[in-house]
Amino acid sequence: MGRGGGGGGSHHSSHSSSSHSHSGSSSYRSSGSSYSHHSSGSSYRNGSYGSGGSGGSGCSNVIGWIIFLPFIIFCVFASGLANSFGWDAIYKIDRSTIQREALPESKCNKIGEWYRDDWGDWIDESGEEGNVIKGLEYFYEKTGVQPYLWIMGEEGRDYMSEGSIEELAETTYKDMFGIDEGHVLIIFREYPNASSNYICTVTPGYDAETQVMDEEAREILLDCIDYYYTDDSLNEGMFFKTAFSQAADRIMTKQLTWNQMICIVAVVLVVVIGLVITANIIKKRKVAVAKQKAAQAQAAADQAQTEFNRQKYNDQLETQYVAVSCPNCGSTGNKIRKATVGHCPYCGTAIKVDQNGQVAILKGEGPAGT
DSSP states (O other): OOOOOOSTTOOOSOOOOEEEEEOOSSOOOOTTOOOOOOOOOOEEEOGGGTTOOOOOOOOTTTSOGGGHHHHHHHHHHHHHHHHHHTTTHHHHSOOOOSOOOOOOGGGOOOOSOOEEETTSSSSOTTTHHHHHHHHHHHHHHHHSOEEEEEEEOGGGGGOOSHHHHHHHHHHHHHHHHTTOOSEEEEEEEOOTTSSSSEEEEEEEOHHHHHHTOOHHHHHHHHHHHHHHHTOTTOOHHHHHHHHHHHHHHHHTSOOOOHHHHHHHHHHHHHHHHHHHHHHHHHHHHHHHHHHHHHHHHHHHHHHHHHHHHHHHHHHHHHTTEEEEOOTTTOOOOEEEETTEEEEOTTTOOEEEEOTTOOEEEOTTOSTTOO
């Protein structure tokens, strides 16, 4: 942490500095070389600022087990896409959760110098200087805060810790800008044989800090430097141009927090799963109704067939009966099946009907004794 000057007519006792150290492999840019590869490795933040994570309301209760597996699959898929297309910057760089307004021009007295390269050729003459200045100018246009980049050289050996380089940044800010509190000083120290490949500290003036370069904004800038430092496709000029340009855009654009994004994804997944479940229920209901209707139709068809068969049987049976007038008592309406013997219901006379429907009275069986 540090001290510095105040803005306008008042003078404050300290500035707030944020630092990152970047450790990794043994590759580095030594004095006098034209090396443009940025080594990869892990980065950590000053303990005073924690992890730099975004705030926001939690929604752990929103994510039920019903969406846990789809959410994991979604995250794995998204991570794969991020690694393939470079979208990992979305989650490796801190998110801006505050809507910021650019610092008024009156609070930052613009100077004509943008950076200092103590190595002498860290930023060489093949267009890299122009790119660095473009990135710094873009940062100034977007935020209203003029950045000054100091690329330390051999003297960096005396500043091996974040604490020591932050103290240097506070003193340097005061020496460079005095009571002008609208600037931000970035000291970038990359030195061979050090315990880490580089240390970077961001020290804003009071006015710059209170309106734009708050803790979150400083973390975003440091994250961008971390991220693009490891991009082998960028030379030093493009590395700084891209880091400052991307940082400016993110700092000045309010974004959803990770918790909010997780909530949105969770809600979308719940809605999608709910729609799938509802559609499945509706589909099953339609199938059940269709089966019920089919069963009812089949039952009706079976009933009709039974009735038809019964009627057919009765019709066929009807052809086997003959209407007979009793030869004894003369009663009519008697029906006797062919090739059988029937009795008159009135007089009891036995009447025989042969296969051809001819009627005969059986002898001795009638009441008249015939």
